[in-house]
Amino acid sequence: MALLVQKYGGTSVGSFERIEAVADKIARAVRRGDRLVVVLSAMAGETNRLLGLAKQVSAEPASRELDMLLATGEQISISLMAMALHKRGIAAQAMLGDQAGVVTDGRHSRARIQTVEAERLIDLLAQGIVPVVAGFQGRCDAGALTTLGRGGSDTTAVALAAALQADECQIYTDVDGVYTTDPRVEPRARKMDSITFEEMLELSSLGAKVLQIRSVEYAGRYNVPLRVLSSFQDGSGTLITYEDPAMDAPLVSGVAFRRDEASLTLVGVPDEANVAAQILTPISDAGIDVDMIVHTTTGAGKADFTFTVSRQDLAQASALLAPVVKTLGVNSLRTNEDLCKVSVVGVGMKNHTGVASRMFQTLGQEGISVQLISTSEIKISVALDEKYLELAVRSLHNAFDLAKGE
Amino acid sequence: MALLVQKYGGTSVGSFERIEAVADKIARAVRRGDRLVVVLSAMAGETNRLLGLAKQVSAEPASRELDMLLATGEQISISLMAMALHKRGIAAQAMLGDQAGVVTDGRHSRARIQTVEAERLIDLLAQGIVPVVAGFQGRCDAGALTTLGRGGSDTTAVALAAALQADECQIYTDVDGVYTTDPRVEPRARKMDSITFEEMLELSSLGAKVLQIRSVEYAGRYNVPLRVLSSFQDGSGTLITYEDPAMDAPLVSGVAFRRDEASLTLVGVPDEANVAAQILTPISDAGIDVDMIVHTTTGAGKADFTFTVSRQDLAQASALLAPVVKTLGVNSLRTNEDLCKVSVVGVGMKNHTGVASRMFQTLGQEGISVQLISTSEIKISVALDEKYLELAVRSLHNAFDLAKGE
Numbered sequence: 001m002a003l004l005v006q007k008y009g010g011t012s013v014g015s016f017e018r019i020e021a022v023a024d025k026i027a028r029a030v031r032r033g034d035r036l037v038v039v040l041s042a043m044a045g046e047t048n049r050l051l052g053l054a055k056q057v058s059a060e061p062a063s064r065e066l067d068m069l070l071a072t073g074e075q076i077s078i079s080l081m082a083m084a085l086h087k088r089g090i091a092a093q094a095m096l097g098d099q100a101g102v103v104t105d106g107r108h109s110r111a112r113i114q115t116v117e118a119e120r121l122i123d124l125l126a127q128g129i130v131p132v133v134a135g136f137q138g139r140c141d142a143g144a145l146t147t148l149g150r151g152g153s154d155t156t157a158v159a160l161a162a163a164l165q166a167d168e169c170q171i172y173t174d175v176d177g178v179y180t181t182d183p184r185v186e187p188r189a190r191k192m193d194s195i196t197f198e199e200m201l202e203l204s205s206l207g208a209k210v211l212q213i214r215s216v217e218y219a220g221r222y223n224v225p226l227r228v229l230s231s232f233q234d235g236s237g238t239l240i241t242y243e244d245p246a247m248d249a250p251l252v253s254g255v256a257f258r259r260d261e262a263s264l265t266l267v268g269v270p271d272e273a274n275v276a277a278q279i280l281t282p283i284s285d286a287g288i289d290v291d292m293i294v295h296t297t298t299g300a301g302k303a304d305f306t307f308t309v310s311r312q313d314l315a316q317a318s319a320l321l322a323p324v325v326k327t328l329g330v331n332s333l334r335t336n337e338d339l340c341k342v343s344v345v346g347v348g349m350k351n352h353t354g355v356a357s358r359m360f361q362t363l364g365q366e367g368i369s370v371q372l373i374s375t376s377e378i379k380i381s382v383a384l385d386e387k388y389l390e391l392a393v394r395s396l397h398n399a400f401d402l403a404k405g406e
Numbered sequence: 407m408a409l410l411v412q413k414y415g416g417t418s419v420g421s422f423e424r425i426e427a428v429a430d431k432i433a434r435a436v437r438r439g440d441r442l443v444v445v446l447s448a449m450a451g452e453t454n455r456l457l458g459l460a461k462q463v464s465a466e467p468a469s470r471e472l473d474m475l476l477a478t479g480e481q482i483s484i485s486l487m488a489m490a491l492h493k494r495g496i497a498a499q500a501m502l503g504d505q506a507g508v509v510t511d512g513r514h515s516r517a518r519i520q521t522v523e524a525e526r527l528i529d530l531l532a533q534g535i536v537p538v539v540a541g542f543q544g545r546c547d548a549g550a551l552t553t554l555g556r557g558g559s560d561t562t563a564v565a566l567a568a569a570l571q572a573d574e575c576q577i578y579t580d581v582d583g584v585y586t587t588d589p590r591v592e593p594r595a596r597k598m599d600s601i602t603f604e605e606m607l608e609l610s611s612l613g614a615k616v617l618q619i620r621s622v623e624y625a626g627r628y629n630v631p632l633r634v635l636s637s638f639q640d641g642s643g644t645l646i647t648y649e650d651p652a653m654d655a656p657l658v659s660g661v662a663f664r665r666d667e668a669s670l671t672l673v674g675v676p677d678e679a680n681v682a683a684q685i686l687t688p689i690s691d692a693g694i695d696v697d698m699i700v701h702t703t704t705g706a707g708k709a710d711f712t713f714t715v716s717r718q719d720l721a722q723a724s725a726l727l728a729p730v731v732k733t734l735g736v737n738s739l740r741t742n743e744d745l746c747k748v749s750v751v752g753v754g755m756k757n758h759t760g761v762a763s764r765m766f767q768t769l770g771q772e773g774i775s776v777q778l779i780s781t782s783e784i785k786i787s788v789a790l791d792e793k794y795l796e797l798a799v800r801s802l803h804n805a806f807d808l809a810k811g812e
Contacts, residue, residue, distance in 0.1 A: 016462050053482065056422045058489040065492075065500050069485035072478035076459065079475035083464040086471075094471045099549055120549075143505055143526075 002167040003125070004029070007039040007135060007157035011174045012231035013077045014044030022172075022231055023084035026130065030090055035125050037164065038092075039135045039157040040081055042073025047150075063108035067137075067147045071097075074134035074153070082132045092130040095120075097145075100131060101163070102138035102156060104146045111146035113138060113155065113218075116163035125164075133160065151212030158215045162222035169219065169226050170237075171211060176230035177238035178203065178210055180402040181255040186394045188403040192253065194239045199253050202345040202379045216240065251355055252346035252400040255393050261291070261339040261383060262314040263306055263372065264321065268331035271303040275328065279305055282320045288313045291341070292374040292383060306372060308383060311337055339371060340389045343381040344396055356380050362399040368392055408573040409531070410435070413445040413541060413563035417580045418637035419483045420450030428578075428637055429490035432536065436496055441531050443570065444498075445541045445563040446487055448479025453556075469514035473543075473553045477503075480540035480559070488538045498536040501526075503551075506537060507569075508544035508562060510552045517552035519544060519561065519624075522569035531570075539566065557618030564621045568628035575630050576643075577617060582636035583644035584609065584616055586808040587661040592800045594809040598659065600645045605659050608751045608785045622646065657761055658752035658806040661799050667697070667745040667789060668720040669712055669778065670727065674737035677709040681734065685711060688726045694719045697747070698780040698789060712778060714789060717743055745777060746795045749787040750802055762786055768805040774798055 013019050050069050054061040078094040085092035101117035124131045135153025140146050161169035177191040197220045204213050219226040229237025269275050292308045309317050325333050349355040372383035419425050456475050460467040484500040491498035507523035530537045541559025546552050554561050567575035583597040603626045610619050625632040635643025675681050699713045715723050731739050755761040778789035
């Protein structure tokens with residue numbers, strides 16, 4: 001008799017067959033006695049189709065109208081899912097974001113949920129009706145339709161779970177949980193039964209794209225038990241926990257990576273306080289995400305300044321730096337466009353030294369040279385020549401004994 | 407400086423090229439100084455596509471969820487049109503039915519507009535913004551999304567025009583006005599500059615599908631000046647007037663017709679008061695529309711009873727009558743599946759005799775025998791063998807001098 005919020009992503013409702021399969025899954029849970037709120041994304045491909053329509057009409061569509069256009073994607077999938085549930089004799093009601101009480105701020109295309117007025121959901125649940133809610137959307141106080149940005153359906157699910165004090169928020173996706181690393185790179189990768197909130201944040205920001213990062217933060221803030229599981233097969237998935245890690249938490253929980261990185265190095269910048277801002281402001285003003293940043297003093301009031309961006313942003317970033325190079329009297333601007341990033345993540349490393357040394361030892365034994373290093377409390381990231389990516393992931397996965405159970 | 411509500415139908419926004427062309431038209435009107443509210447249908451074909459999706463999931467989709475699904479069609483066209491207007495430097499805002507203040511009753515898929523809360527529209531107009539409103543949809547008091555049924559966008563436009571006391575409600579479609587008859591049948595058919603409200607009701611119910619009939623009733627009730635015109639070419643279209651017809655109104659304004667009719671005749675039914683109900687109740691219970699009804703006493707307490715239905719409903723209607731035939735002791739059930747209906751319509755005939763005789767004379771001269779006759783104050787309809795349809799329409803159009811101007 002649990003109260004569950006279940007969110008199904010785009011691939012989980014990407015075809016009529018998938019919609020029927022998910023409806024079967026929901027019907028089984030309802031017949032078991034669980035009370036369910038279902039949150040859906042748009043059918044896979046639909047959001048891109050709609051963006052394509054907008055691009056046909058306008059190179060720069062207004063975000064207010066773009067939100068209204070994109071919101072139809074979820075509206076279609078909830079309508080169809082409610083019909084599929086009715087066919088199975090399950091009382092269900094399709095609900096738009098605002099009908100489910102999702103109130104956001106007015107920032108179109110990247111709105112944030114301000115509050116959930118859950119009375120209507122509570123009322124439907126009391127009547128034994130399954131609310132089937134459009135994820136990714138809400139309305140702001142001014143009455144305009146808003147969207148939460150890509151992946152926002154996860155956030156909708158977490159927000160509803162928080163408002164309803166649900167027993168669990170279950171994110172159904174096309175993978176059966178969170179793995180110690182990508183099984184396509186290391187076949188011995190192991191699904192984790194649980195992972196801490198902090199580790200999940202590091203893993204998802206590092207490219208293990210299982211959950212939208214904002215939804216994980218939201219779940220952490222409101223202490224919502226969050227579980228990632230597969231809509232294609234049975235299984236208990238991975239639970240994201242918020243407890244303090246046990247004393248015997250593993251040093252390292254997983255190995256994450258990201259391809260298609262590039263670096264820019266300004267050789268011989270003045271070693272002054274405001275140099276970093278001068279270099280990075282034009283980059284971030286252009287909407288380019290900067291990831292790793294390294295600043296090395298080379299003596300004589302000079303320093304080298306290196307940062308990484310996505311490979312696709314390299315050309316634009318180089319162009320943006322041209323005037324800065326001139327202003328700062330930099331010796332040269334060097335770029336490297338064949339990088340990847342590999343990270344080891346684990347709450348256990350907070351209280352232990354030795355993770356970094358074991359990491360560099362392992363990579364060194366394989367003849368892999370490290371270009372850049374960046375660390376946080378629970379992760380160590382290195383930038384490497386991309387050709388070494390698979391070798392680095394597999395050797396680190398093995399060095400930290402991730403293939404065996406906890 | 408007129409305040410105009412302009413409605414564009416599905417073919418008028420059926421492609422990107424059409425959307426751009428309509429946006430040009432709107433931009434010109436705005437630059438001329440008119441204040442505009444634009445109402446749109448779904449892009450041509452979209453509603454059928456959505457219905458197809460629903461049918462894939464459920465043979466009998468719930469009307470509440472079907473409304474939510476179908477409403478996405480208009481949501482897409484208004485979003486794209488607002489973007490196209492922005493591109494032209496026109497301030498515009500896409501608005502869903504409920505955002506524009508359209509409140510309906512709760513009858514899903516055939517809701518009726520109860521009121522229009524026009525404050526928001528008035529506010530936008532005062533700011534010089536063009537509201538681009540989704541036709542066909544609203545919300546009921548309970549907060550559910552509703553649709554007005556096929557063609558409901560016309561009704562939305564008229565309701566907004568009434569609420570705003572607009573100078574004119576302009577219905578843009580793929581024809582340039584209302585014709586004396588179908589130009590594909592009679593090339594000399596003439597576009598009328600104006601037509602009375604009553605004539606329009608008869609013409610549209612008889613198959614000249616220019617305007618949704620409910621919108622015409624609505625416009626008549628609220629005295630909204632209604633104009634039908636083409637979105638594909640310039641021109642003043644046809645104005646629907648609500649004044650008393652001038653004394654010299656033409657006897658006949660137009661010739662309407664409908665193909666694919668069929669008749670059923672019960673020969674030798676008891677000539678009693680409740681027989682008609684016994685025959686027609688099972689037909690109407692099955693949702694089959696009955697059109698012309700003729701009852702002829704044949705003497706000796708017996709009568710013949712004939713009525714017409716759409717040809718596609720003939721088989722079902724025959725089957726439904728089988729038990730009635732037995733109960734009433736009918737001699738035989740005769741059907742005719744090759745009929746059409748031709749009608750002459752005109753407010754002028756109210757005060758004049760002779761229209762019927764001229765009609766029958768004309769048809770008789772062409773050797774066309776009339777199967778059934780039905781009359782109202784401003785129209786006379788006859789059922790004919792369908793092979794005579796074009797000949798009948800052309801000869802009547804000529805007999806009543808419709809090709810020449812008024």
